[in-house]
Amino acid sequence: MSLLEVAVRSASVLAAFLVLPLLVGQTEHKVMAHMQGRLGPMYAGGFHGWAQLVADGVKFVQKEDITPRAADRWVFRLAPAVALIPYLVALATIPLHPGVAAIDVPGSLVLALAATSVGALGTLMAGWASANKYALLGGLRAAAQLVSYELPIVLAAASIALAGGSLSVATLTDRWSPWWMVWQLPGAIVFIVAACAELQRPPFDMPVADAELVMGAWTEYTGLRFAFFLLAEYAGIVVMSLLVAVLWLGGWHGPFEDTLGWLWTLLKGFAVAVVIIWVRVAWPRLREDQLQRLAWVWLVPLALGQLLLTGAGVVMGW
Amino acid sequence: MxxxxxxxxxxxxxxxxxxxxxxxxxxxxxxxxxxxxxxxxxxxxxxxxxxxxxxxxxxxxxxxxxxxxxxxxxxxxxxxxxxDLEHRAGPWRxxxxxxxxxxxxxxxxxxxxxxxxxxxxxxxVTSTQVAGQIFGTWVWPFELLSLLLLVALVAALAVSRIPREAAP
Incomplete structure (x- = not known):
């Protein structure tokens, strides 16, 4: 791999990382607004407020960057980067088209999962270093939630890896068949629910519950650092949606997949992202005990059952 | 180098x-x-x-x-x-x-x-080789370790559930 190729790959991942989350964010603004009988942003940029998030970004850049005096300075300032950068790595592992992925390594599925689990540390660092009770409680809730929901995510992904007989996302997508959408369905549901919880999206947003904890771990953050946390959340939605799209929905498989494969991957990922937005609008926030119950009583047994089913299926050669 | x-x-x-x-x-x-x-x-x-x-x-x-x-x-x-200065170990330690x-x-x-x-x-080392080693050659130590961890987990749960004497 030449230096030029490395540069092109990195630049395209960075471009996708900066554009796709904004696209999801804008979709969230508009879809949520229409589900609630509102119009959403209408002015910024002219046509249906398409530039709303660009304007938001400009606003964040202009704001003052404050580090509280009592805060642990270095950890506080480093936390947004720790939350954001792992998602960049995770995004790089996702193949868009046959043979088109920024990082194509044999263990790319494990790499993506490992990267997203590192990103979770950012929230904990922010929660502890802010020297703020709300932030600490938010960090505490985030930690409890992340420990419980890491397991179902890994188990659901392991089931797919078992079905396809590989740890490489590209190979798994290559071996995908429409039949997977039926017998891997429980795993897909577990993965989407656990991904919502991992990203601390409503209805699993106790760590940032704004009515109780102001903004949880992010309470003390301002300006660009706060924007980085938001960007990390939306980048997380992009990564998880694309993972669901390539692992469970077949990625580039579709009509004219030799030329239009990338489009199918993106469209399937986008559809999953809309479902995640929809879930946010449709359900109220869970309570802490309900959330733990859902993880341990429903998701983990369901994921284990799926793993058993997949194992049986692979051994019997279905 | x-x-x-x-x-x-x-x-x-x-x-x-x-x-x-x-x-x-x-x-x-x-x-x-x-x-x-x-x-x-x-x-x-x-x-x-x-x-x-x-x-x-x-x-x-x-x-x-x-x-x-x-x-x-x-x-x-x-x-x-x-x-945290309270838990400082002395110079000898x-x-x-x-x-x-x-x-x-x-x-x-x-x-x-x-x-x-x-x-x-x-x-x-490919993943297939690692899997072959863990689940083929070393499968019994691996399973025994899992069992040990499970026992530790259940024991921890049991210890935390022992009813305490009523506090004065």
């Missing part, structure tokens, strides 16, 4: 520096965060040596779950911002542990250094 040598030296340095700072820092939470740096350094060394799966699982399990659990426990206790650490390092070094070749070599 080859590029692999340089990469191995760099990741090894990250691991050692992270480990030393994790032990010597006075901030409890910083110690956990330096542990993350040390673990990432070890994972990097494993990657350089070609054990991709082991490196990634190390990050997934230790950074993603174990350190999160450690941070959770620290947040439940008093983990103050700023140096510091010197003793430093001597012990140096002795272990010298012992390991004297055993392992003669075994090493001149340059770092990439083994290129």
């Amino acid at each position: 080859t590029a692999l040598d340089t990469a191995f030296a760099a990741t090894g340095l990250v691991a050692v520096v992270g480990g030393v700072l994790a032990v010597t820092t006075r901030h409890v939470v910083h110690a956990a965060l330096w542990l993350v740096v040390a673990l990432l350094g070890v994972a990097g060394s494993l990657l350089v040596l070609g054990a991709e799966l082991v490196a990634l699982v190390l990050v997934l399990v230790y950074v993603g779950a174990v350190v999160v659990l450690v941070l959770f426990a620290l947040m439940l206790t008093r983990a103050p911002i700023g140096p 510091t010197a003793g542990s430093a001597a012990l650490g140096a002795a272990v390092a010298v012992l390991l070094g004297s055993v392992l250094l003669p075994l090493s070749g001149s340059a770092v070599e990439r083994a290129g």
